[in-house]
Amino acid sequence: MAEQIPLVEMRNIKKRFGAVQALRGVDLTLHRGEVLGLVGDNAAGKSTLMKVLSGAYLPDEGQIFIEGKRVHITNPEDSRRLGIEMVYQDFALAGNLDVAANVFLGREVVRWELGPLRVMNKRAMEERARDLFDRLKIDISSVRLKVERLSGGQRQAVAIGRAVAFDAKVVIMDEPTAALSVAAIGKVLELIRELKAHQCAVILISHRLEDVYEVGDRVVVLRQGRKVADRPISGDIHEFREQIVAYMVGARDDFAAETSQPVLERSG
Numbered sequence: 001m002a003e004q005i006p007l008v009e010m011r012n013i014k015k016r017f018g019a020v021q022a023l024r025g026v027d028l029t030l031h032r033g034e035v036l037g038l039v040g041d042n043a044a045g046k047s048t049l050m051k052v053l054s055g056a057y058l059p060d061e062g063q064i065f066i067e068g069k070r071v072h073i074t075n076p077e078d079s080r081r082l083g084i085e086m087v088y089q090d091f092a093l094a095g096n097l098d099v100a101a102n103v104f105l106g107r108e109v110v111r112w113e114l115g116p117l118r119v120m121n122k123r124a125m126e127e128r129a130r131d132l133f134d135r136l137k138i139d140i141s142s143v144r145l146k147v148e149r150l151s152g153g154q155r156q157a158v159a160i161g162r163a164v165a166f167d168a169k170v171v172i173m174d175e176p177t178a179a180l181s182v183a184a185i186g187k188v189l190e191l192i193r194e195l196k197a198h199q200c201a202v203i204l205i206s207h208r209l210e211d212v213y214e215v216g217d218r219v220v221v222l223r224q225g226r227k228v229a230d231r232p233i234s235g236d237i238h239e240f241r242e243q244i245v246a247y248m249v250g251a252r253d254d255f256a257a258e259t260s261q262p263v264l265e266r267s268g
């Protein structure tokens, strides 16, 4: 197969918080329509790496390329404009607004605008939300339901629907199933498959290795701010789990040689 230009390429990403070196030069690639599992113990740097990609944090060092072009992501809007959407663990939805309003939150479909006067086109938003849910096979009876009345799984679906409403190329999910029931977890995994079927790439951070195994194409393991594994998902689940745990606890490391060289710290 011909070498493809990655959809996303992060190179040598470093990020320090005071005394904590959260990321020590991480490389990460993502291809179109790929589901990448990002795993590692607590404090390994997973969320920080994704916050760099989504514009919540500026890296101290490193570069990001989108479809081969160098980009400068300095805030969440930059990232969103590049087709990257982050779904947060707490879903960040407005409970008192209805489903359609939540899908378009912050980017309402404006019917007309005159100075400070903006009239939202509520019907257009409802129709677009309905279309979107049908397209993604999301089961929500009415887009006029208040979000506070939805189950955890349905809220998750709305948050993901919102992410793809504007043709995201990448959806980042940070522990999306942490607060969900088993049935709702199944729905989120279905949704990930649906995103993939629509050529949307997904980066899934999860402690649930069985989920990563089930929907993932590839897995990256971080440990103490470094990438220690980057491999396609294959073999049986027991083998997979055993290997990943070995990387997580430091018993295995595919990139050890690269960083055992003395590293010249740049000053200033």
Ligand SMILES: Nc1ncnc2c1ncn2[C@@H]1O[C@H](COP(=O)(O)OP(=O)(O)O)[C@@H](O)[C@H]1O
Residues within 6 Å of the ligand: 017, 020, 021, 022, 040, 041, 042, 043, 044, 045, 046, 047, 048, 049
């Ligand atoms: N905003 C921040 N301020 C200070 N330290 C932070 C901040 N964000 C993350 N860290 C630290 O960076 C390290 C990596 O954190 P994080 O990326 O959240 O790990 P993970 O998501 O893998 O659990 C941890 O030691 C964490 O305490």
Ligand SMILES: [Mg+2]
Residues within 6 Å of the ligand: 046, 047, 048, 174
């Ligand atoms: Mg985290």
